[in-house]
Amino acid sequence: MSLKGKHIVLGITGSIAAYKSAMLTRLLVKQGAEVQIVITPAGKEFITPVTLSALSGKPVISEFFATGDGTWHSHVDLGLWADLMIIAPATASTLGKMVSGIADNMLITTYLSMKAPVFAAPAMDLDMFKHVTTQRNIQRLIDDGVHIIDPGTGELASHLEGKGRMEEPENIVAIIEDFFNKDTAAPQAGNLEKKKILITAGPTFERIDPVRFIGNFSSGKMGYALAEQCASRGADVKLITGPVNLIASHKNIETITVESAEEMYEASINIFPQMDAAILSAAVADYRPLHKEDKKIKRSDSDNLTIELTPNPDIAASLGKIKKSDQILVGFALETNNEEANAVKKLEKKNLDYIVLNSLQDVGAGFGKDTNKVTIIARNGEKISFGLKSKTEVAVDIINTVFFTNKNK
Ligand code: CTP
Numbered sequence: 001m002s003l004k005g006k007h008i009v010l011g012i013t014g015s016i017a018a019y020k021s022a023m024l025t026r027l028l029v030k031q032g033a034e035v036q037i038v039i040t041p042a043g044k045e046f047i048t049p050v051t052l053s054a055l056s057g058k059p060v061i062s063e064f065f066a067t068g069d070g071t072w073h074s075h076v077d078l079g080l081w082a083d084l085m086i087i088a089p090a091t092a093s094t095l096g097k098m099v100s101g102i103a104d105n106m107l108i109t110t111y112l113s114m115k116a117p118v119f120a121a122p123a124m125d126l127d128m129f130k131h132v133t134t135q136r137n138i139q140r141l142i143d144d145g146v147h148i149i150d151p152g153t154g155e156l157a158s159h160l161e162g163k164g165r166m167e168e169p170e171n172i173v174a175i176i177e178d179f180f181n182k183d184t185a186a187p188q189a190g191n192l193e194k195k196k197i198l199i200t201a202g203p204t205f206e207r208i209d210p211v212r213f214i215g216n217f218s219s220g221k222m223g224y225a226l227a228e229q230c231a232s233r234g235a236d237v238k239l240i241t242g243p244v245n246l247i248a249s250h251k252n253i254e255t256i257t258v259e260s261a262e263e264m265y266e267a268s269i270n271i272f273p274q275m276d277a278a279i280l281s282a283a284v285a286d287y288r289p290l291h292k293e294d295k296k297i298k299r300s301d302s303d304n305l306t307i308e309l310t311p312n313p314d315i316a317a318s319l320g321k322i323k324k325s326d327q328i329l330v331g332f333a334l335e336t337n338n339e340e341a342n343a344v345k346k347l348e349k350k351n352l353d354y355i356v357l358n359s360l361q362d363v364g365a366g367f368g369k370d371t372n373k374v375t376i377i378a379r380n381g382e383k384i385s386f387g388l389k390s391k392t393e394v395a396v397d398i399i400n401t402v403f404f405t406n407k408n409k
Helices: 016-030 049-056 075-081 092-100 106-113 126-130 132-143 169-188 221-232 261-274 315-322 339-349 391-404
Strands: 007-012 034-039 084-090 118-122 147-149 196-201 206-209 212-214 236-241 253-257 277-280 287-289 309-311 328-334 354-358 374-378 383-385
Touching: 007 016, 007 075, 007 106, 016 034, 016 049, 016 084, 016 169, 034 049, 034 075, 034 106, 075 106, 084 092, 084 106, 084 169, 092 106, 092 118, 092 132, 118 132, 118 169, 126 132, 132 147, 147 169, 169 391, 196 221, 196 261, 206 287, 212 287, 221 236, 221 253, 221 391, 236 261, 261 277, 261 315, 277 315, 277 391, 315 328, 328 339, 328 391, 339 354, 339 374, 354 391, 374 391
Parallel strands: 007 034, 007 084, 084 118, 118 147, 196 236, 196 277, 236 253, 277 328, 328 354
Antiparallel strands: 206 212, 287 309, 354 374, 374 383
């Protein structure tokens, strides 16, 4: 029961997706959480407080006053009681009221009194969701520190990819669990204050002509999770990232955005000498088109088209060459056969201290997914295998192994 003892305020608003809140309540309670539901008057049109109080085991709060006897529901007390507030579904109207502080119902007053982190899972018609006002409100809430759960990717979003559909309750619970894990992982396991860490993340795009490129499906999630974890433990992080739909929010992270392998190489080579460590999680394209066409390549129906490719610089191997004895270099390996033997070869060839072997054998592990399964192999041959975990948890495992065990030197 990974949410055991957690106090969660679940806000429900007037959307057809309110039926999903019943399942969300059940799942949160099943995970051991205490759930206090606060529902808006419009929310009650879609789901009854009777159902919700039966599932949560607590009376549902909807009015400022409990009954006709003048007993007052204290939003201030709720704000102090909660470890987390999640508003799901969150309508366009509620998002707008949150932005502007229009406290005309119990849910918004609770939001304004909240001392705990706040999450919101938007739910509305696609046209409403796409409206510039809604998008601006979502962006403002993100700026105000609200975690928006993006229905498009099931991720905490900063990139507005969603389609206005409320995220599935299972995924919301996973995101909440992940959040608490992340929160508790950092203090337990050593800090990285004064450490300077370079992290590469995401894919690289290799231009063919002005409108086309060769790329890969790397989402960058692993690298961003590593950056957030290192930063939350006090490290100064330089995150060199290829094109991804993510934003690193921690103040200790400086993001350097690049497109191609050559740009990533240039940035990495310049920065690495000032670093204590580099973790290279980017999926760098091994080849790029030899000629980048200035004009869009035209279709020709009769001939095949051949694009000649030339090798890109190997960033990991280049950093391995200039690495000093007190620097730590960590690479990743994605292998489909002879996994461990190939990973060890890569570690030696690139002069790495650790290599993180990504398993492709498991459903849910790898590119574009939220989970990963890894084995970390150290230079001295010692290895440690982990189960299928969220990328945040994998980041914690990598950091603990690399910085807080001393297996490499
Ligand atoms: N890497 C890099 N620069 C490259 C290619 C890879 O820095 N041009 C890094 C990756 O970030 C990763 C490690 O090297 O940490 C291994 O990447 P991978 O693609 O598995 O290895 P390759 O050397 O490209 O080998 P292959 O694709 O042939 O398996």
